[in-house]
Amino acid sequence: EAGVAQSPRYKIIEKRQSVAFWCNPISGHATLYWYQQILGQGPKLLIQFQNNGVVDDSQLPKDRFSAERLKGVDSTLKIQPAKLEDSAVYLCASSSLTGANPDTQYFGPGTRLTVL
Amino acid sequence: GNSVTQMEGPVTLSEEAFLTINCTYTATGYPSLFWYVQYPGEGLQLLLKATKADDKGSNKGFEATYRKETTSFHLEKGSVQVSDSAVYFCALPGSARQLTFGSGTQLTVLP
Numbered sequence: 001e002a003g004v005a006q007s008p009r010y011k012i013i014e015k016r017q018s019v020a021f022w023c024n025p026i027s028g029h030a031t032l033y034w035y036q037q038i039l040g041q042g043p044k045l046l047i048q049f050q051n052n053g054v055v056d057d058s059q060l061p062k063d064r065f066s067a068e069r070l071k072g073v074d075s076t077l078k079i080q081p082a083k084l085e086d087s088a089v090y091l092c093a094s095s096s097l098t099g100a101n102p103d104t105q106y107f108g109p110g111t112r113l114t115v116l
Numbered sequence: 117g118n119s120v121t122q123m124e125g126p127v128t129l130s131e132e133a134f135l136t137i138n139c140t141y142t143a144t145g146y147p148s149l150f151w152y153v154q155y156p157g158e159g160l161q162l163l164l165k166a167t168k169a170d171d172k173g174s175n176k177g178f179e180a181t182y183r184k185e186t187t188s189f190h191l192e193k194g195s196v197q198v199s200d201s202a203v204y205f206c207a208l209p210g211s212a213r214q215l216t217f218g219s220g221t222q223l224t225v226l227p
Contacts, residue, residue: 042207042219045214045215091160104150105215109158
């Protein structure tokens, strides 16, 4: 079974530029999460989708961050314009609503963003 | 809301030493509890989990017991190896299964 795919793995941009990250979850997983992990900290949830609907985006800085999951499969997270403090690893995770482990999230390798 | 307090790091041990990483939590009800591990250059991987009080999760020689009385889920391993060097995160889910993570503990095992 293929895992969660993310691209790009690394991205360097200058402040005020825009950037987009892509995630493809495990096949059949209805729930998709985006987390932000700042160096030295634990991941923090940005947004959670169930199929193509938003479950929780209370921690998403909506003035600059946006995310979509139009067909309920892959997802894109965008930052526009980027700030220095957005430098972090952006992690995508997915989980299944059914089966033996509905609480278990499976993580992709992450995208490391550096804002100069 | 839910919160996790994790032992501050970093932790440096010699190979074959005993490991304990403390984790305490605050939660409504009795959610599942998780330990995730992040090896250098890799994404987060589920290490073990426990779904109810007094459950013991175990994997790769690591163990953690869900202690309702002390609201704790400490991670232990009897004999660490160099390959265990990684960052370890304690986590618990919220009402919609979104995870709240601890700050992480960096473990370095020296040969």
